[in-house]
Amino acid sequence: MNIKAAQEELCSSYANGAIGVAVSGMVWLASGIAALGLDPRLAMAVLFFGGMAIHPLSTLIVRQILKRPAVSAENSLEMIGLLTVPIILLGLFAGYLVSGDKPAWFFAIALMAVGARYLTFKTIYGLSHYIVLGFVLLAIGFAGIWLALPSGGLIAIAGGAIELIAAAILWSTKPKAAA
Structure with missing residues (x-):
């Protein structure tokens, strides 16, 4: 299977990745709300455990609700998602290590990690949207540290909002046909 066909299959199977990005955005929003209204440590746990649920939940949605087909065994691009x-x-x-003195940095560093990972999704899906999404999340995380933003909750909410906007754009994007 050539790379274009593999990307097209992944776009079809995972709705351009829009569902996973939307679920991730909701996890970030929940974590941000918890950070603003509760305890930063609880918000970190929400992000960690919610993050572990992103792939299973999004796969459940695309398979059971949207009735999208599974990716074929010969499509090796799907493995990039796991390997990253x-x-x-x-x-x-890293965020947890510095969170004792600077709890907001946990969210900034975690958001930068997510942004860096999204850069690889350009290869997985063949959609340049992921380059923009990745760099926007990296910029928010970097700004959170550089500007010494005191609220990790606001950083998390900003990241979640950006992901939800990106998910809507990805959902409405028609994938390119394989060459």
Whole structure:
């Protein structure tokens, strides 16, 4: 299977990745709300455990509700998504290490990790939207640290809102036909 056909199949199977981005956006919003109204540590747990549910929930939605077909066994691009999960884990770990003194940095660093991972989704789906999404999330996280924003909740809410906007754009984007 050539790369264009593999990308087209993934776009069809996962609705351009829009559902996963939307679920992720909702997790970030929930975490941000928890950070603003409750305890930052609880918000970190919401982000961690909610993050673990993103792929299973989005897969359930695309398979059971949207009735999208599974990706074929010969499509090796899907593995990139799995192999880039450590980027997120490293971001969460690094953010947690500095969160004792600067809780907002947890959210900024985690958001930068998510943004960095989205850059690889350009290869997975063949959609340049992921480059824009990745760099916007990286910029929000970087600004959170550079400007010493005191609220991790606002950083998380900004990231979640951007993801929900991106999900709507991805959902409405018609995938390119395989060459």
